[in-house]
Amino acid sequence: MTVLAERFRPSDIESLVRIAGALAFSPAAAELPPQYRVLTQRVHAEIVAEAAGDRSPAVSAILGGRPGEQVWMLRIWTRHKDTTAPYATKEAALAELATHVRGSWADVGGQGDVPDEPPADDAEAIDLYYGPDGNAVPEQGFELYSEEIGRPRRSRVVPLNFVFPDAVTADGLNRAAVFYAADDDGPSCIEVTGVLVFGYLDAEDGVVRVSVHTDNADSEHVVRPDGTVPLRVVVEDTVVFDDSNHSASHPPVLEQLLDAADPEQRAVISSVAVSAGLMWSCPSCEWPNPRATERCERPGCGRKVEAATGPRTAALDPAPVPVLEGPR
Numbered sequence: 001m002t003v004l005a006e007r008f009r010p011s012d013i014e015s016l017v018r019i020a021g022a023l024a025f026s027p028a029a030a031e032l033p034p035q036y037r038v039l040t041q042r043v044h045a046e047i048v049a050e051a052a053g054d055r056s057p058a059v060s061a062i063l064g065g066r067p068g069e070q071v072w073m074l075r076i077w078t079r080h081k082d083t084t085a086p087y088a089t090k091e092a093a094l095a096e097l098a099t100h101v102r103g104s105w106a107d108v109g110g111q112g113d114v115p116d117e118p119p120a121d122d123a124e125a126i127d128l129y130y131g132p133d134g135n136a137v138p139e140q141g142f143e144l145y146s147e148e149i150g151r152p153r154r155s156r157v158v159p160l161n162f163v164f165p166d167a168v169t170a171d172g173l174n175r176a177a178v179f180y181a182a183d184d185d186g187p188s189c190i191e192v193t194g195v196l197v198f199g200y201l202d203a204e205d206g207v208v209r210v211s212v213h214t215d216n217a218d219s220e221h222v223v224r225p226d227g228t229v230p231l232r233v234v235v236e237d238t239v240v241f242d243d244s245n246h247s248a249s250h251p252p253v254l255e256q257l258l259d260a261a262d263p264e265q266r267a268v269i270s271s272v273a274v275s276a277g278l279m280w281s282c283p284s285c286e287w288p289n290p291r292a293t294e295r296c297e298r299p300g301c302g303r304k305v306e307a308a309t310g311p312r313t314a315a316l317d318p319a320p321v322p323v324l325e326g327p328r
Contacts, residue, residue, distance in 0.1 A: 020039070070148055074097060095122055162224050198212075258270070
């Protein structure tokens with residue numbers, strides 16, 4: 001689904017809305033379809049209320065665009081090997097490079113103005129090892145450069161009172177799905193509420209590839225206030241991705257370990273998983289839960305806490321994990 005508003009700046013959209021409100025009762029507005037005429041009248045009412053200092057509660061917000069994530073790629077080559085690895089920051093990449101040159105200092109130590117032992121300063125150690133031109137050591141060198149991973153995110157209008165469609169609405173939206181056949185511009189895909197799901201053979205990597213794109217997701221139905229879309233990806237009967245925070249699953253490997261374990265082994269596995277941030281322990285009953293869920297899954301408890309998204313925090317500092325009995 002193409003959203004025309006995405007091609008305009010937020011200030012332009014605000015101006016267009018106010019223009020529509022100003023023309024709500026003009027002869028031109030009388031020629032509009034009923035639903036559009038009602039919309040212009042709503043805008044007019046909001047303008048009048050705002051002027052009187054009686055603004056209605058906001059129901060949506062505009063999230064600004066965001067660039068893709070940046071990583072630093074460090075390539076190091078010697079006569080024996082050539083490696084390239086990503087690093088979150090330039091400083092981290094340079095620290096790794098400094099570790100490499102210190103481990104190879106015997107190649108340059110004591111030669112010319114180079115000291116026998118590497119200096120403590122990373123930048124100085126790198127400069128001394130490779131020299132001012134970067135080619136002091138034959139058949140050795142490095143390259144450090146930044147790359148952007150992921151696509152930049154555009155501005156998006158999001159609802160502040162997000163409620164996922166009920167069964168009747170969801171059924172109607174599912175029936176309105178559109179299939180696009182493959183052509184010269186790309187592979188075939190299905191569009192549901194603006195979400196594009198591609199499935200195709202990737203000859204370059206030799207895999208069946210499934211790709212989900214949410215850039216044009218329908219903000220009225222499936223976009224959360226943070227601009228994300230609740231997704232659950234299932235392969236056969238296994239949930240491989242779930243950010244819905246509803247009946248969240250364990251990571252597949254952890255799920256397999258728990259299923260194969262006896263009660264005593266489950267307690268040990270759960271304790272390690274809690275410590276690693278893959279699960280959290282309920283503050284009320286000490287039941288270990290999947291990291292992504294917001295409510296304790298133990299029958300009769302259901303305590304709601306903030307979903308854990310990383311290593312354990314003080315709010316979810318786990319108590320000793322009990323022995324679990326029976327299947328999950």
